[in-house]
Amino acid sequence: xxxxxxxxxxxxxxxxxxxxxxxxxxxxxxxxxxxxxxxxxxxxxxxxxxxxxxxxxxxxxxxxxxxxxxxxxxxxxxxxxxxxxxxxxxxxxxxxxxxxxxxxxxxxxxxxxxxxxxxxxxxxxxxxxxxxxxxxxxxxxxxxxxxxxxxxxxxxxxxxxxxxxxxxxxxxxxxxxxxxxxxxxxxxxxxxxxxxxxxxxxxxxxxxxxxxxxxxxxxxxxxxxxxxxxxxxxxxxxxxxxxxxxxxxxxxxxxxxxxxxxxxxxxxxxxxxxxxxxxxxxxxxxxxxxxxxxxxxxxxxxxxxxxxxxxxxxxxxxxxxxxxxxxxxxxxxxxxxxxxxxxxxxxxxxxxxxxxxxxxxxxxxxxxxxxxxxxxxxxxxxxxxxxxxxxxxxxxxxxxxxxxxxxxxxxxxxxxxxxxxxxxxxxxxxxxxxxxxxxxxxxxxxxxx
Amino acid sequence: xxxxxxxxxxxxxxxxxxxxxxxxxxxxxxxxxxxxxxxxxxxxxxxxxxxxxxxxxxxxxxxxxxxxxxxxxxxxxxxxxxxxxxxxxxxxxxxxxxxxxxxxxxxxxxxxxxxxxxxxxxxxxxxxxxxxxxxxxxxxxxxxxxxxxxxxxxxxxxxxxxxxxxxxxxxxxxxxxxxxxxxxxxxxxxxxxxxxxxxxxxxxxxxxxxxxxxxxxxxxxxxxxxxxxxxxxxxxxxxxxxxxxxxxxxxxxxxxxxxxxxxxxxxxxxxxxxxxxxxxxxxxxxxxxxxxxxxxxxxxxxxxxxxxxxxxxxxxxxxxx
Numbered sequence: 001x002x003x004x005x006x007x008x009x010x011x012x013x014x015x016x017x018x019x020x021x022x023x024x025x026x027x028x029x030x031x032x033x034x035x036x037x038x039x040x041x042x043x044x045x046x047x048x049x050x051x052x053x054x055x056x057x058x059x060x061x062x063x064x065x066x067x068x069x070x071x072x073x074x075x076x077x078x079x080x081x082x083x084x085x086x087x088x089x090x091x092x093x094x095x096x097x098x099x100x101x102x103x104x105x106x107x108x109x110x111x112x113x114x115x116x117x118x119x120x121x122x123x124x125x126x127x128x129x130x131x132x133x134x135x136x137x138x139x140x141x142x143x144x145x146x147x148x149x150x151x152x153x154x155x156x157x158x159x160x161x162x163x164x165x166x167x168x169x170x171x172x173x174x175x176x177x178x179x180x181x182x183x184x185x186x187x188x189x190x191x192x193x194x195x196x197x198x199x200x201x202x203x204x205x206x207x208x209x210x211x212x213x214x215x216x217x218x219x220x221x222x223x224x225x226x227x228x229x230x231x232x233x234x235x236x237x238x239x240x241x242x243x244x245x246x247x248x249x250x251x252x253x254x255x256x257x258x259x260x261x262x263x264x265x266x267x268x269x270x271x272x273x274x275x276x277x278x279x280x281x282x283x284x285x286x287x288x289x290x291x292x293x294x295x296x297x298x299x300x301x302x303x304x305x306x307x308x309x310x311x312x313x314x315x316x317x318x319x320x321x322x323x324x325x326x327x328x329x330x331x332x333x334x335x336x337x338x339x340x341x342x343x344x345x346x347x348x349x350x351x352x353x354x355x356x357x358x359x360x361x362x363x364x365x366x367x368x369x370x371x372x373x374x375x376x377x378x379x380x381x382x383x384x385x386x387x388x389x390x391x392x393x394x395x396x397x398x399x400x401x402x403x404x405x406x407x408x409x410x411x412x413x414x415x416x417x418x419x420x421x422x423x424x425x426x427x428x429x430x431x432x433x434x435x436x437x438x439x440x441x442x443x444x445x446x447x448x449x
Numbered sequence: 450x451x452x453x454x455x456x457x458x459x460x461x462x463x464x465x466x467x468x469x470x471x472x473x474x475x476x477x478x479x480x481x482x483x484x485x486x487x488x489x490x491x492x493x494x495x496x497x498x499x500x501x502x503x504x505x506x507x508x509x510x511x512x513x514x515x516x517x518x519x520x521x522x523x524x525x526x527x528x529x530x531x532x533x534x535x536x537x538x539x540x541x542x543x544x545x546x547x548x549x550x551x552x553x554x555x556x557x558x559x560x561x562x563x564x565x566x567x568x569x570x571x572x573x574x575x576x577x578x579x580x581x582x583x584x585x586x587x588x589x590x591x592x593x594x595x596x597x598x599x600x601x602x603x604x605x606x607x608x609x610x611x612x613x614x615x616x617x618x619x620x621x622x623x624x625x626x627x628x629x630x631x632x633x634x635x636x637x638x639x640x641x642x643x644x645x646x647x648x649x650x651x652x653x654x655x656x657x658x659x660x661x662x663x664x665x666x667x668x669x670x671x672x673x674x675x676x677x678x679x680x681x682x683x684x685x686x687x688x689x690x691x692x693x694x695x696x697x698x699x700x701x702x703x704x705x706x707x708x709x710x711x712x713x714x715x716x717x718x719x720x721x722x723x724x725x726x727x728x729x730x731x732x733x734x735x736x737x738x739x740x741x742x743x744x745x746x747x748x749x750x751x752x753x754x755x756x757x758x759x760x761x762x763x764x765x766x767x768x769x770x
Contacts (some may be wrong), residue, residue, distance in 0.1 A: 022556070026556075026557055027555060030554040034540065037547075112541055115538050118533065118537065288499065289465060289505045
């Protein structure tokens, strides 16, 4: 249709609004609409819904279990454990990837499509545009996290069942209590998720490159995960945004401590404020003057950024030894001993043996690190000498049980013992069905601060 | 009481690294006025529009829109200001209609039928549901104009608005601008081709290397124009050249292609009448450089504004056109 037909001479010009000014809410609505129509967002939502079901389905048709993850050996027995394993995986990789794909392009796409000059010449201020886009990125990030929570719980409860969840102290949790703790654990990951969304936003604004914004958070998470593996100090480790995803572990210990949880929340807030503040400063001061020669793609800026990042990472790797070592033999001993005791009694009950209320084991524990330094994360060995005075219980009297312990900087560990000591991963319960042998793998956490 | 100008800029300076893109520019656009912003490529027109939109911050100088200072970049409030710089851009994966709806949302929302109205106005009603990545350059230009009209602007800033439009579209564009101006809208149109704006604008500001080299009404520009140029084809070109020598205001020459060119400061009508009296048939007389165009080239080229140099000026203008 030609404009000649549309614009007749003398025709009255329809009157529209003079523009009442688009605030944060209007920008948010526009961004929400854009994100909703993007294929990447829809695929992410699909993955969040179907991923846990696929994971549960795969577990259902094979006998193996992701024993390296906390609660991993329990995934065939408790749907809550399945949700927590999904949460643990998301904390390492899933959330940074989700944050990157969702928020990494939200600002850079305006550069790619050249639309900054269009949106900035509407009635919305630069401040409103920034806030609206940020709000959209945050709400979609939280939305995907909640979707994953619901989906993983549904997959676990529907495909695995509501079997009892065993806490990190070796005690059984009621289903209601377990559900509450699982939901709380997911919700505690909102702040770290927003921290990585903020990293994605910063990269998106600073680099003006959607690819950097999308893969950047995953790269940052990878580097942080590697840094968490080196060094024995707690100071640098607990300042890394990736470590904030571990805060929820403290909900499942028997003797509660909230220091790491508080630190995780504070660290997340610091990352959010730092990244969002940095992104806003860059956007606020930016001149939208086309693409000057100095901003065109080249090797100089990426090389400088890579070089600078390498120096920062090297510094952090060295600094990761600073501060007190959170992982000590005394703390590990104090944690693994009651867990072992509780799990032994649980094992006895599962086997149908009479365990009087208030029964206790007498255990003498010693732990040592398999390295030159006596403290820090890594491989440990713990020997538990057991004495059971109660009549009718399995006579483990003065039997030494060795556990190989894989200890992380945050005080969480996985302890495995050879089957010759504690039996196979599954055992026949009193009712004749196969259940997880509680002593096969011990998961636990202690306060490293 | 002096009416408040839609745009009042004083002493604007903007530098990019070692280049001074805008150098001490003063500019005023009154409500209901259509002002042409002219200059060759690189004169600073687009940078000046970016400054007015708040897309870049000036290094020096002040801008007032409707009497309100345009503050720091983040505090820009462009209510009532619309338009685009360079070519309009859109989200290519969305339809034209959805693009407009998103822009309208950024303005605080519009009435339900407004998007349809502006699509109808620019002749895109039948293509509004198509994705923008399937649009031609001219269609994107029309969509850009539609985006600008969404909120019935009080100030319309358009950069090369006829770029990519077919002749009918350019005519419609001119009509639309005049109608908006008649309704009180201030319009600032930039172009590097004066022909695009000649019949639309009430006044002109000419930029060269970031500086204002001329500012005034269209009438003043015409009056100060050094002349115009024509292509001439006759039944006897040799005699036509001889007759031109009798007319001081007409300088005729033969172009390398063999055709005649006339550089005229005055008296083209008398010259044509003399050709007739000499039994020379005028087969073609085509205006190739209008008075405004010659003025524009004089102002924006290195050729001195001197009647003796008019031939050179017109040669340069012809080469560019």
